[in-house]
Amino acid sequence: MRTPESAYDRRRLRQWLAGDARADGVSRRDMLRLLTAAGLAAGAVPAALAPPAAASPAGSAAASPPAPVSASAAAGIVKPLPEEWFTVRGTNAETKFVSLAGTGYHTPVDHFFVRNHTSTPVLDADDWTLTVWGDGLAHGRSAEFTLADLKKLPTVTRTAFVECAGNGRSFFTGQQGQAVTGTAWTLGAIGTARWTGVRLADVLRRAGASRRAVDVMPRGLDADYVTADGTDLGRVRRPLPLAKAMDDVLLAYAMNGEPLPYDHGHPVRVLVPSWIGISSIKWVGDIEVSATPLFSPWNTDFYRLFGEAYPPGGSAPLTRQTVKSAWELAWDANLAAGTGHRLTGRSWSGAGGVVRVEVSTDGGSTWRRARLHDAPRRDGWVRWSTDWRPPAPGPYTLLARATDTAGRTQPDATAPNSQGYLFDAVVRHPVRAV
Known part of the structure; x- marks a missing residue:
């Protein structure tokens, strides 16, 4: 019988009170703000453990990417982005909803939206490995998996949508007259696909996840994300509660019956059904398993709700999508x-x-x-x-x-x-x- 996610939330709260929560790349100012929002006294936050060295994006020896059109080159996206299908928004490409008419239930890969923080890395599946590490593993040992190792585990295929948390953002301004920041998506930052891979739970069990584990944090192999003011936030990563990770999360290596394309996480991505898209980390290279709660800029400064309708320190980190x-x-x-x-x-x-x-x-x-x-x-x-x-x-x-x-x-x-x-x-x- 699975432990309900609320039990892990209560455990996090106890660890906050004991000063045992650990932040990854989060400033002391932000930690104090989080503690204030939770109504807790701020104590010293232990320094983050150093992650293992991760593989650098490498050129693919197996296949050459198709020559991108000019819009793709500007966006750092590999696949073509024809104007009748996409609106390019910086490093992202939004699907024009009119182009989905008649395409069937599953979004064709060539129509599927792209959300990148930097640019699409072109990785060689033969050289790729996934490192699972952290103090939430038995005896503190790490484990490595190749793509071939993953394919030896039970295969799972499921249909699910992936949607950016900011989908529809432009309507805050255009329809409600409110100023907001971020990519001005209309409604095309969503796609539904048939994903094939393995259960993250099976991988975590093979790696030796212990009863002490409360959070896992997948991290991508794309380039470090640098903010407009020059702050390097490192590679994209976001924690998941262990209850969710052990439930319905996949490590997907195929999309609509074909190997994952470069822009959608090749060779392996995380798929977190029903949750905001940032949870479904693309190009995953390592997963930390922790006995203490984990934080990153992507669940502290970003992907929480701030404003007059919310607590001074912001809402809890976002999880499920809306209707x-x-x-x-x-x-x-x-x-x-x-x-x-x-x-x-x-x-x-x-x-x-x-x-x-x-x-x-x-x-x-x-x-x-x-x-x-x-x-x-x-x-x-x-x-x-x-x-x-x-x-x-x-x-x-x-x-x-x-x-x-x-x-x-x-x-x-x-x-x-x-x-x-x-x-x-x-x-x-x-x-x-x-």
């Missing part, structure tokens, strides 16, 4: 007036399957049920459709509102937070009948 809906229709699309149209879209939630989608074609004055084309699925989305005949030429506002198995329904507005995470409000999608 959202998107039309597979261009923004400001032109539709023939007096003609019948079949409009399509997708809805999803991190708390459970979507069981109902309501749509409005008159800005929210009236609502009706959309037809669902998929059964509610944990960790996945549902496709839906509705018929509409614009009665006359002019501007219209389309809305879609989803409800999931946990009873959550999209609200009219999302409480703002300074970094623009977890936007879940109904999006007002403008079109014009001509």
